[in-house]
Amino acid sequence: MISFDHVSMRYPDGFEALKDVNFELKDGEMVFLTGPSGAGKSTLLKLITMIERPASGQILFDGLNLNRVSNKHIYKIRREIGVVYQNHRLLFDKNVFENVALPLRVIGTNVKDISRRVRASISKVGLAGKERKFPKNLSSGEQQRVGIARAVVSRPSLLLADEPTGNLDPQLSEEIMVLFEQFNQVGVSSLIATHDIDLLDRRKKRELRLSKGTLVSESK
Amino acid sequence: MNQNRAEKKSGFLLRTRLLVSGHFDDLKKTAAELITNPLNSTLSLLLIAVSIALPSIFLTLTTNFMSGLDRIDESPKINVYLREEVSIEEGMTVTRGLLEHPQVSEATFISADEALKEFQEGSNLSGILIALDENPLPHVVEVVPSSLDPLDVSNLVMSIELYDQVQEASINLRWLERLFAISLILKRLVFVLALILFLGVILVIAHTIGVAIQFKRQEIELMLLIGATHGFVKRPFRYLGFWYGFGGGLLAAVITELSVSSLSASVEALAQSYRSSYALDSGGIVGILAIIVVGVFLGVVGASIGVSRHVKEIQN
Ligand SMILES: Nc1ncnc2c1ncn2[C@@H]1O[C@H](COP(=O)(O)OP(=O)(O)O)[C@@H](O)[C@H]1O
Ligand SMILES: [Mg+2]
Numbered sequence: 001m002i003s004f005d006h007v008s009m010r011y012p013d014g015f016e017a018l019k020d021v022n023f024e025l026k027d028g029e030m031v032f033l034t035g036p037s038g039a040g041k042s043t044l045l046k047l048i049t050m051i052e053r054p055a056s057g058q059i060l061f062d063g064l065n066l067n068r069v070s071n072k073h074i075y076k077i078r079r080e081i082g083v084v085y086q087n088h089r090l091l092f093d094k095n096v097f098e099n100v101a102l103p104l105r106v107i108g109t110n111v112k113d114i115s116r117r118v119r120a121s122i123s124k125v126g127l128a129g130k131e132r133k134f135p136k137n138l139s140s141g142e143q144q145r146v147g148i149a150r151a152v153v154s155r156p157s158l159l160l161a162d163e164p165t166g167n168l169d170p171q172l173s174e175e176i177m178v179l180f181e182q183f184n185q186v187g188v189s190s191l192i193a194t195h196d197i198d199l200l201d202r203r204k205k206r207e208l209r210l211s212k213g214t215l216v217s218e219s220k
Numbered sequence: 221m222n223q224n225r226a227e228k229k230s231g232f233l234l235r236t237r238l239l240v241s242g243h244f245d246d247l248k249k250t251a252a253e254l255i256t257n258p259l260n261s262t263l264s265l266l267l268i269a270v271s272i273a274l275p276s277i278f279l280t281l282t283t284n285f286m287s288g289l290d291r292i293d294e295s296p297k298i299n300v301y302l303r304e305e306v307s308i309e310e311g312m313t314v315t316r317g318l319l320e321h322p323q324v325s326e327a328t329f330i331s332a333d334e335a336l337k338e339f340q341e342g343s344n345l346s347g348i349l350i351a352l353d354e355n356p357l358p359h360v361v362e363v364v365p366s367s368l369d370p371l372d373v374s375n376l377v378m379s380i381e382l383y384d385q386v387q388e389a390s391i392n393l394r395w396l397e398r399l400f401a402i403s404l405i406l407k408r409l410v411f412v413l414a415l416i417l418f419l420g421v422i423l424v425i426a427h428t429i430g431v432a433i434q435f436k437r438q439e440i441e442l443m444l445l446i447g448a449t450h451g452f453v454k455r456p457f458r459y460l461g462f463w464y465g466f467g468g469g470l471l472a473a474v475i476t477e478l479s480v481s482s483l484s485a486s487v488e489a490l491a492q493s494y495r496s497s498y499a500l501d502s503g504g505i506v507g508i509l510a511i512i513v514v515g516v517f518l519g520v521v522g523a524s525i526g527v528s529r530h531v532k533e534i535q536n
Contacts, residue, residue, distance in 0.1 A: 049445065051445075075444075075447045075448060075449050076447070077447075078444075078445065078446060078447035079446075079447035083445065083446075089438075089442055089445075091438065091439055091442065102442070102443065102446060103446045103447065106443060106446055106447055106448040106452060107447065150446075
C-alpha cells in the first residue's frame, strides 16, 4: 500500500524533520505511528497526502512513485485517502450530513448515492439521527466521529489519522480506536499517529516509533 | 478504491449531467450568498454599477451628439439673408432664380414674419422680440447645395453673394469642422474614461472575490485536502464574479436609462429651438444588453484574477 524508501524531509527553514525513513505498510494492515511530540509523525503523514514533498528518497503509493505525481494530479492521490485530524477540521457552518458529504461532492457523486452513502457512514460511526445537527451542538467525541465518517464515506483504500484521540478522554479514545479497527477489518489499510501508549498496549498491532525524525523501532 | 474505479467507468453522459448540475448548483448557491450577505455585496454592486453606468451615459450622449452632427452634415444649408428693402415678391423671384442655379438643389423662401413666428415658438427669447415694435429679422432663403464638396459650397456662397438683393450668404463650415473635432475628442475621452473605470471594476471584483475567498479559507483548505481540484474550488468564486458583473451591469443599465431619459426631455426642447425634432436614443434593448454583457465580462475577468491570486495563497 505504502512504502518509504530512504525518505528525508526538510522544511523550508532548513529543519530536517525526517531522516532516512524506511518502512512498508501492507494492503489491509493497521499500523500505529508513535513518538513524542515533534518527532515528525504529522510530517510523515503530510508526505503521504502530498502536502509536503520529500527532500530525498521515494514514496510508493499502491506502486505509484509519488515523486512522479505533479501538483496538478495530487487530487487523485488524495481521493484514495481518508484523513482524520486531531482537531477534526469540521466546517461549523455546515451540518453533520453536509460535512460528511463533502468528499462525495468533490468527486461528483450523484445526489441519490450521496444521500445513501452519507447516511450509511454516519450510522456506522454511531451518529444515526444526528444528520441535521451542527458540529457546535455535538460533544467532542461526536465531532470526532463525524470526522471519521467523512474520512471513510468515499471508501478510501487508505485511512490516515493524526492523533485522532488527542482531545478525548480514555473511554472515548477507546471507542474511536474500536471504530478504526472495524474499518480495518473490512480491508481499509490504516496508519494511525498517536502518542497514547495505553491504546496501543491493548492491541497487537505493529508500531513504528519515530524520534527526532528517525525511525527508531519497528515492533510487532 | 474499487468504488472509485467503478465511478470512473460510469457513463460519460451521466458525468456530464453531474457536471452541469454541479455548475448549476454553484450558480444558485453563489447567487444565494450574494443575497444573504447584503451589505458588502450592495456596496460592491453599487460601485460596479456606477463605474459601468458613467461611461455608458457618456457614450450614449456622444454617439447621439455625433449622429446629430451627421444629420446636419447630410444637408448643409446656406442661409441667404436678403437686404432689408427687398420685398416678399422680389424675394420669391430671387428664390426662383436660385433654383435655376446648377449648384442648388433646393431653395426655400422664408419671409421675415414666418421667421419671427417660428423663432417665437421655438425659443424662450420670444418675450424680448415681442417687446420690439418692429420685426428685426430679414427675409431669408434657405438654400441646399447639390454638392457637399466644401470648395463647391464656398463657390456657391460667393456667387450667391453677388446678387444685388442679397445682404449676406452664410454657411458656417468651420463651425461644423470644429464640432466634429470636439466630438472626436469626446469619443476618445469616453474611451479613456471607460478604460479607467472598467479597470476599476475589475479590481473591485477581484478584491471582493478575494475577501470572499479569505472568508472561506478553511473550507477551501479542507476541500483541497479531500481531493478537490483547483477548478472545483475556484468555480463558486468565478460564479460569484459572474453575479457581481451581471448585477452591476443590470443596475448600470437601469442608471443609464434613467439618466438618459431625464436628459432626453431637455435635449428635445433644445432641438426644437433649432427647428428640428430630435430625441436622445439610449440604444434600447441592444444598449441594455451590451451594458450587461460588459458587466458580466468584467465580472468574469475580475473573478479570474481574484481567484487565481488568492487560491494560490492557500494551496495544500
Ligand atoms: N512548517 C514547518 N516549518 C518548519 N518546521 C516545522 C514545520 N512543521 C513542523 N516543523 C517541525 O518539524 C518537527 C516535526 O513536526 P511534526 O511532524 O508536526 O511532529 P509531530 O507530529 O510528531 O508532533 C517539529 O520539530 C516541528 O517544529
Ligand atoms: Mg503532529
